[in-house]
Amino acid sequence: MPHSPDVSLVDVDDVVMESLLALARRDASPDEVAPPLGGPGWNAERTAWFRSHHRAAADGLDGPAGEKTWAVLCDGEVAGSVRLKRVDAPGPRPAGETGIWLGRSYRSSGIGGTALKLLLAEARRAGLAQVLARTLSGNRAAQHLLSGLGATLTEDDDGTVLAAVAL
Numbered sequence: 001m002p003h004s005p006d007v008s009l010v011d012v013d014d015v016v017m018e019s020l021l022a023l024a025r026r027d028a029s030p031d032e033v034a035p036p037l038g039g040p041g042w043n044a045e046r047t048a049w050f051r052s053h054h055r056a057a058a059d060g061l062d063g064p065a066g067e068k069t070w071a072v073l074c075d076g077e078v079a080g081s082v083r084l085k086r087v088d089a090p091g092p093r094p095a096g097e098t099g100i101w102l103g104r105s106y107r108s109s110g111i112g113g114t115a116l117k118l119l120l121a122e123a124r125r126a127g128l129a130q131v132l133a134r135t136l137s138g139n140r141a142a143q144h145l146l147s148g149l150g151a152t153l154t155e156d157d158d159g160t161v162l163a164a165v166a167l
Helices: 014-027 044-059 111-125 140-148
Strands: 007-011 067-074 077-087 095-102 130-136 152-155 160-166
Touching: 007 111, 014 044, 014 067, 014 077, 044 067, 067 111, 077 111, 095 111, 111 130, 111 140, 130 140, 140 152, 140 160
Parallel strands: 095 130
Antiparallel strands: 007 067, 067 077, 077 095, 130 160, 152 160
């Protein structure tokens, strides 16, 4: 019987943030985790952005950033990060946007789907009506994951796909 990983979300404090950064540096492309600042690789600008981003999100959806990040734990080990940000969306009901990254060694094992299910539960508790995500049109794995969570996928002219999960 295959091992079913124990996946959970934990708040990102300074200790967890440093574990996330160490994982990102050894097991993810910088472009998957941070914007292209200061040139290639994990340079000082990207590292500063990473820390600043997680610290700003520590106050949660009702904080100044309107965003919350969690570390994704797999069997007690930091495996990646997931975020939820309040966004404007058509209609009167509040929406959120999500994004996730996992270290390469944690991909394709069901961890991402479980983490996003936990995130959707957090979004429901926060009173959001839908959660949006955007991925590249060539990222079939992400599209499969999102559609498996009940997302409606819409391909845009810019080479991306918008996923919307009604809650």
